[in-house]
Amino acid sequence: MAKERIVIIGGDAAGMSAAAKIRRVEPKRDILVLERTDYTSYSACGMPYYIGGLIDEVDSLIVRTPEVFRDKYAIDVRTRHEVVAIDPKAQRVTIRNDQRTEISEPFDQLLIATGARPYCPDVQNVGAEGVFGLSTLASGIRVQQFIKQEKPQKAVVVGGGYIGLEMAEALVRQNLEVSLVQRGREVMETLDPDMGRLVSQALRDIGVNLYLSEELQAFESANGRVKAVITDQRTLPADLVILGMGVRPNSELAEAAGIELGVKNAIKVDERMRTGTENIWAAGDCVATLHRVTGRPFYVALGTVANKQGLVAGTNLSGGSAIFPGVVGTAVSKICKIEVARTGLQEKELLELGADYVTATIKAKTRAGYYPGAGTITVKMTAEKGTGRLLGAQIVGMEGAAKRIDIVATALTAGMTVANLVDLDLSYAPPFSPVWDPVQTAARQLLNNL
Ligand SMILES: Cc1cc2nc3c(=O)[nH]c(=O)nc-3n(C[C@H](O)[C@H](O)[C@H](O)COP(=O)(O)OP(=O)(O)OC[C@H]3O[C@@H](n4cnc5c(N)ncnc54)[C@H](O)[C@@H]3O)c2cc1C
Numbered sequence: 001m002a003k004e005r006i007v008i009i010g011g012d013a014a015g016m017s018a019a020a021k022i023r024r025v026e027p028k029r030d031i032l033v034l035e036r037t038d039y040t041s042y043s044a045c046g047m048p049y050y051i052g053g054l055i056d057e058v059d060s061l062i063v064r065t066p067e068v069f070r071d072k073y074a075i076d077v078r079t080r081h082e083v084v085a086i087d088p089k090a091q092r093v094t095i096r097n098d099q100r101t102e103i104s105e106p107f108d109q110l111l112i113a114t115g116a117r118p119y120c121p122d123v124q125n126v127g128a129e130g131v132f133g134l135s136t137l138a139s140g141i142r143v144q145q146f147i148k149q150e151k152p153q154k155a156v157v158v159g160g161g162y163i164g165l166e167m168a169e170a171l172v173r174q175n176l177e178v179s180l181v182q183r184g185r186e187v188m189e190t191l192d193p194d195m196g197r198l199v200s201q202a203l204r205d206i207g208v209n210l211y212l213s214e215e216l217q218a219f220e221s222a223n224g225r226v227k228a229v230i231t232d233q234r235t236l237p238a239d240l241v242i243l244g245m246g247v248r249p250n251s252e253l254a255e256a257a258g259i260e261l262g263v264k265n266a267i268k269v270d271e272r273m274r275t276g277t278e279n280i281w282a283a284g285d286c287v288a289t290l291h292r293v294t295g296r297p298f299y300v301a302l303g304t305v306a307n308k309q310g311l312v313a314g315t316n317l318s319g320g321s322a323i324f325p326g327v328v329g330t331a332v333s334k335i336c337k338i339e340v341a342r343t344g345l346q347e348k349e350l351l352e353l354g355a356d357y358v359t360a361t362i363k364a365k366t367r368a369g370y371y372p373g374a375g376t377i378t379v380k381m382t383a384e385k386g387t388g389r390l391l392g393a394q395i396v397g398m399e400g401a402a403k404r405i406d407i408v409a410t411a412l413t414a415g416m417t418v419a420n421l422v423d424l425d426l427s428y429a430p431p432f433s434p435v436w437d438p439v440q441t442a443a444r445q446l447l448n449n450l
Contacts, residue, residue, distance in 0.1 A: 004029070006317055007093055007107035009083045009253070011035030012042060012136070013303050014284025015113030016064065017310025018317065023073045025318035031075045032105060034095055036082035037138040040066050045303050047140035048163070051147070052170030058141060086110065086257035088277045109279050111313055112254055112267060116247035116285035116301045118163075121216065128221035133243040134163060143242070147174055152240035156180070156229040158216050160187030162333040162340075164244015165199070168208050169336055171242070179209040179236050180244075181216060181229060188340065190331065191394050192347045194361070195380055198396040202336040211236070216245075247301045249286045262288040264299040271323040273313040281317065283309035290326030293344050293391065293412060294353065300327055329392070330409040332402040339402030343409040344392025345382070356385040360446035364438035366400040368430035377401040379442035381408070381418070388417040388450055393442070400432070404439050418446050 006022060008015045011033050019031050033040070041064040049055045066077040080098035087093070092104050118133025120126055130152070132143045146152070155171045157164045160182035171178045180187070180203065186196030187203065187210070200210055211231065219241065220228035229236045249266040260276040262268035266288035269275055273283045284306035291298035305327060315322035330343040350357050359382045367374040375398025382391040393408040395401050411421050421443040428435055436444070 004108035005106065006031050006109045006111065007105060008033045008111045008113060009093070010113035010115055010284070010286075011040035011066070011077060011079070012044070012113070012115060012284075013306035014115075014310035014313070015111065016041040016069070017307050018111050018113065018283060018314035019069070019075050020073065021311050021314030022318040023075060025315075025320065027074075029318070032107075033069070033075060033077045034081045034083050034093070034105075035066070035077065035079050037136050038079050039137045040064060040069060040077055040079065042137040043303075044135065044137060044140070047134055047137070047143075048166035048170040051140060051144050051167070052173040054173070058137070058144070061137060061140075083253060086112075086253055086259075086280070088257050088259070088280060091279065107279075109281065109317055111317065112259075112275070112280065112282040112286060113284045113306075113310065114250035114253060114286045115306075116249050118243045119245045119248050120158075120243045121245075123216060124218035125221040125226065126219060128219055128226040129224050130226035130239055131219060131241040131243065134167065135247070146240065147176075150239070152176060154179070154236075154238050155240040155242065156236050156238040157242045157244050158229060159243060159245030160184065160189065161244050161246050162188065162190075162331070162335075164242060165203065165335045166333065167242045167244060168203060169206065171240070172206050172208060176240065177209075178207070179211060179229075179238075181211045181214050181231050181236070183213070183215050185213055187212075188335075189348075190342055190346065191340070191396070192380065195378065195394045195396050198378060199335055199338065199340055202338045206336045247285065249299065249301070251286050254280075254282065254286070263297040264288065266299045268297075271325060272316045272321075273309055273324060274316075281313050283313040289324065292326040292328050294349075298327065298329075300329070302331060328409055328412040330405060332405060334402070338396055338398060339400075341395040341402040341405035342393070343405050344390070344412050346392060346394065347382070350382065350391065355391070357382050357391055358385050358446065358449045360442055360449050362438065362442045362445050364436075364441050365434055366398050366438070367432060368434055371430040373399070375399060375401070377404075377438045379404075379438050381439075381442040381446045383418045383446055383450060385450065388419055388447070390416055390418055390421060393439070395438075397438075401438075404437065407437075407439050418443050418450065422447060
């Protein structure tokens, strides 16, 4: 095994989790990592805080540099090396380096960990200077430098997903006038609109101009630089645009090599992270996974999932046995003062599935009402009619609200009913929660409604 060469495409969460795991198990294994940017093992999740000025040093977003991987882990990490083709039969990858020279390297096992990229429809002037999407650390640094050097005054964020919202807040912190255009009725469409409305309000409260139920049509540019965002209802002047319309998996390399794709064009893998092509594995934002509540294939691009999948791939590639069982749709974010969390299925998804469900929404406090710092928290919970099986929850509230979603995520994973959730022995002391935790208050209300 130790002589077999492993090639990994992509040097961030999934790729480097796998590489580090393999190295821990097999000190002599030949591991080659190919990364097209300058960076490895960075926290893309921290970029809005860096751009917003909460974090001064970009280096603090880098967990391990290529040098550390080379010197301490003896992993052959080559940055500025882009894989441009995979030949599964010959077991070789074609690489283009920063001199634009093409070379070919053999592999015994290949892990594709190419991540995802921001989505943007193919509208006029999408390539204008000043229009940015965020994915890699390099892309975040470009935005930060643009703000520092070009001193833009007016920013438009197109799309109300969590990255767009975190960036809107970051740009407000940098004293830009920020507008946000969103196609849906409210921002954050992974929440039901009644919960999304609370997030929309939080953005308005910090001065973001929201244009809801409005669609991007084109960008206006002059001398190659963005000047405005044109929607179906207005023209918004802009000297900086951030794309926040979700992501698409970087799966074209795999597709061109004949590797099977699945839902949303993400690479299809089994629970051990094997693709349908022999000796080729994939993990992270480029793959599809299983939704454990619906039992159906699902695409989600999150760092937590990518790290776990990388570890699973690395374990299996180094002779161990591990599986990634899927997700239940859990995500958290902090937008302005409020914390936002969701897990399971939202009403839109339940309607698509034709599920018979009941919901309950409660408002409570994050701490005992009399304890300093108690803030509001809204919890919406959903269960299946008849069986009482828990189907999902959404939480919007002040400090301390969001991580409560992990209780519901655990309950969903265990296939619990709402009654089971009411019975849980959750902790209580005034600085942390009311006597009845808001999650259990919502569960009790839902039980009544059922
Ligand atoms: C602004 C922002 C905020 C986020 N916040 C959160 C959060 O709060 N919580 C959370 O869970 N997730 C968050 N995420 C998502 C998280 O960062 C990703 O899910 C995670 O980075 C995915 O890891 P990955 O290794 O699959 O892909 P990536 O991190 O995208 O890494 C893929 C790497 O592959 C390289 N690559 C691609 N193609 C090639 C090629 N052909 N040849 C060589 N190299 C290639 C890329 O340069 C890249 O470095 C956030 C993302 C962004 C952009």
